[in-house]
Amino acid sequence: MQTEPEVITEHSELINSTNIERIVTGRDAALVQIEQLIQQLSTISQLTAGIGGSNASDWAMKSGHRYDCWLMEKPEKAMPVIACNIDRSLWRDLMLKSGMLSLMDAQARSQWYQNLEDGDLPAISEANILSTFEQLHQSKAEVFERGIINVFKGLSWDYKTNSPCFFGKKIIFNNLVTHNRWGFSLTWGFRRDQLADLERMLYLLDGKAIPDNRGDISINLMNHIRDNPAKDVYDDAYFSIRYFQKGTAHLTFKRPELVEKMNDIIAKHYPNQLSR
8 A cells, every 4th residue: 555645636727827917907997997887877876866867776777677786886885895796706717717626525615615605705816816726726635635534434334335444345325316206316415425526536546637517427427317217327437336226326446546545545544543
């Protein structure tokens, strides 16, 4: 066994500095123009209201579609919200283009999306982009290893096949599928995320580019189940998965050398508890 497994990381690169400058410059210029637009709308609204033509909240909205609009608010109230909304979209786009999101396990992605939703991210600037992605870049090995550990810890020890010491040649997932009179279907939730995380780890350890989430194992397995209702086995380059009506799925690894690398990571994190 290797004592220090190599984590493949070259599939994720930081955003090009020229693109960062263009993003930051465009964002700042847009916010200046938006603030000017708010002030212009306010001036026009005062003019029309002064002559009996109502204000912008009346004449600028479609009939029957009146709603609050930040462009109708005062700049000091509207601009922080507008800036936050623009920054949220920019961070989301940066993460997708950098490839960093594909390296994250389900836990890290969930936290990232929650931060986006809450607006708990720094304002878009060159310094903040570089700092954020530098931190993500430095921690991606840690996040990668945590993904393996979380999948391992999430296995049920009720099955002899699932060893509490290492990944064997086969593991058993609970509640991965459901079955009714129409046949099998893949469940939504953390089991599905765990399966996708496991595939992601194997791709990285194999030195291959991670597939887009629209083509990962969870999607491929779901399509397989849909298109082959009479079958109960799925095969690809890394796994053979047999699923049962009670919801369990028996997953057999096809690349034992990659399983060894995952076990090296487990032994690294649990040197005293986990042994062969």
